[in-house]
Amino acid sequence: MTGPYAFEPLPPELDCLTIDPAPLELSADELLRMYRAMRLARTFETRLASLYRQGKIIGAVYLGTGQEAIATGVASLMETDDVFSTVSRSLAAWFYRGVEPRHVVARWFGKDIPPSHGRELGLFLADLENYGIAPYHNGSMASWIPSGAGFALAFKMKRQPNVYIAFTGDGATSPGDFYEGLNFAAIHELPLVVVVENNQFAYSTPIHKQMPVKRVSYWAPAFNIYADVAFGNDVFNVIRHAEKAIEHARSGRGPALVEFLTFRRRGHGEHDDASYVSDETRRYWEARDPIKLYLDYLVGPGGVAQDTLDKIDLECTVTVDEAVRYADSLPFPKPESATKRLFAPR
Secondary structure, three states: OOOOOOOOOOOHHHOOOOOOOOOOOOOHHHHHHHHHHHHHHHHHHHHHHHHHHOOOOOOOOOOOOOOHHHHHHHHOOOOOOOEEEOOOOOHHHHHHOOOOHHHHHHHHOOOOOOOOOOOOOHHHOOEHHHHOEOOOOOOOOOOHHHHHHHHHHHHHHOOOOOOEEEEEEOHHHOOHHHHHHHHHHHHOOOOEEEEEEEOOEEOOEEHHHHOOOOOHHHHHHHOOOEEEEEEOOOHHHHHHHHHHHHHHHHOOOOOEEEEEEOOOOOOOOOOOOOOOOOHHHHHHHHOOOHHHHHHHHHHOOOOOOHHHHHHHHHHHHHHHHHHHHHHHHOOOOOHHHOOOOOOOOO
16 A cells, blocks of 8 residues: 555435434433443543553553444443443443443553453453443454354343344454354344444455445345444434344344444554545544534534533543543552463362
């Protein structure tokens, strides 16, 4: 590659600069809860990027800045006993479900707290018991798809009306696990929902150089499953489309794949300067930033006072500051405990 990849706008039917909740009926509390989750994720990630540069983070940092509407909209549809998995770009879903930022910082710092005691870092966060976030990762990209199919099989066998939601990026739809998991779920008509956050690049590789189809959802007919594609920076649009996919899976009609088109506003990780992204691409997606679109609605047609939103913004900043102080105060795991919890007790 000698320079940034060519800019390609969204087709008109998938694009928008103003958002509208119709026909959704959302209360004022629901609107603010979604804003809080999105803003908290953005504030948290901004701070996380700084901590990485300060050498406070153990390992790499991968952020979902610009993708918050997808995680928030989907999380708002989950029922109490539903299970989901993320890799690292869906912090808004964690916070919407109630995960405390201080526990996320502490785990990114590698500190000795439950449930992982410094073993999994922030990238592979899981807490099945408290938040329905499934442990899934074995180092193989897309391993969460067959793992999710396994959870979905358990739901079906136990006749539980729940779904497993597997968030994934477009890059993780190329490994074999993606196809094997979907194939198994399709054969057994399992309640698995795959949410593809298509953020245009698999690390630095654009869609047209990583797959022979234009959209990930175009793979779905090979498995004879429900599929949809939509603009992912409009939180209301996310809810409308994700709701159909989740209801399809929950009603026993088999797995669903819903692809949301979005943009990763930072590099693949904080070690990546994203020089392969053109200025035109950046300007286009900055105008479609999910928090900007949502704010424009809230203070406009939504009738929410700016003071109310400013208060939430301040609360998010204070929460993240306190989270960092809390994580700093915790001890690292003791060296002699390094081999503990690696093997089943005898």
